Each structure stands twice: as structure tokens, then as C-alpha cells.
Amino acid sequence: xxxxxxxxxxxxxxxxxxxxxxxxxxxxxxxxxxxxxxxxxxxxxxxxxxxxxxxxxxxxxxxxxxxxxxxxxxxxxxxxxxxxxxxxxxxxxxxxxxxxxxxxxxxxxxxxxxx
Numbered sequence: 750x751x752x753x754x755x756x757x758x759x760x761x762x763x764x765x766x767x768x769x770x771x772x773x774x775x776x777x778x779x780x781x782x783x784x785x786x787x788x789x790x791x792x793x794x795x796x797x798x799x800x801x802x803x804x805x806x807x808x809x810x811x812x813x814x815x816x817x818x819x820x821x822x823x824x825x826x827x828x829x830x831x832x833x834x835x836x837x838x839x840x841x842x843x844x845x846x847x848x849x850x851x852x853x854x855x856x857x858x859x860x861x862x863x864x
Contacts, residue, residue: 750823764776776801783825793855 779795782788795801796819805815 770809772804775804776808780818780825780862783822783829789826789829792822793826796826 779792783792801819
């Protein structure tokens with residue numbers, strides 16, 4: 750019954766605040782999901798597509814704040830890209846070792862590095 754007492758204008762403002770909070774939550778969750786392996790691709794699509802701009806506009810973010818959040822997201826994405834590239838290079842690199850001298854088997858030296 751309390752809702753009946755609230756005027757339409759006040760109820761509308763409360764709904765707008767609720768939707769804005771929801772959009773902020775979506776943006777923050779997507780930033781957090783950038784650190785989860787299985788969610789990275791969906792988050793990249795969110796930030797590089799229209800999803801972020803729609804949520805940011807509904808949340809009432811100004812352009813300056815949107816740029817800040819996008820820069821943060823891009824830094825995280827670049828970090829993950831560098832880590833992925835380094836892991837691929839490490840997986841592709843195989844090292845073969847030979848013993849330094851026939852009598853000392855505890856010293857290893859690289860023989861060749863190749864793919």
C-alpha cells in the first residue's frame with residue numbers, strides 16, 4: 750500500500766535511480782570479469798561494442814568518465830593479450846640440453862632452441 754501513497758514523479762525517479770545503479774553494476778561486473786579466463790572474450794565485446802556506451806549513458810556517466818573506464822578496460826585487455834602471447838611463445842619454444850662434459854652430468858647447457 751505504500752506504493753499507492755508515493756506520487757508518480759517520485760516513483761519514476763526511484764526507478765531511474767534503480768536502472769542507473771543496475772547499469773553501473775553491469776559495467777563494474779564486466780570490469781571484474783576481465784580477470785576471469787572464460788569471460789574475457791564476452792567482456793571485450795561488451796567494451797568494444799555498443800554495450801558499454803548504452804549502459805554508460807543510462808547510468809548517467811559523462812564522456813570523461815566513460816573514457817577513463819574504457820582506458821582501464823583497454824589496459825587490462827592489453828595485459829591479458831601480452832600474457833597470452835607470452836604463453837604461446839613459451840609453449841612453442843622447446844629447449845634441448847646436453848651435458849657440459851662427460852664427467853659432470855649436473856651442469857646442463859642449451860644445445861639448440863627451436864620450434
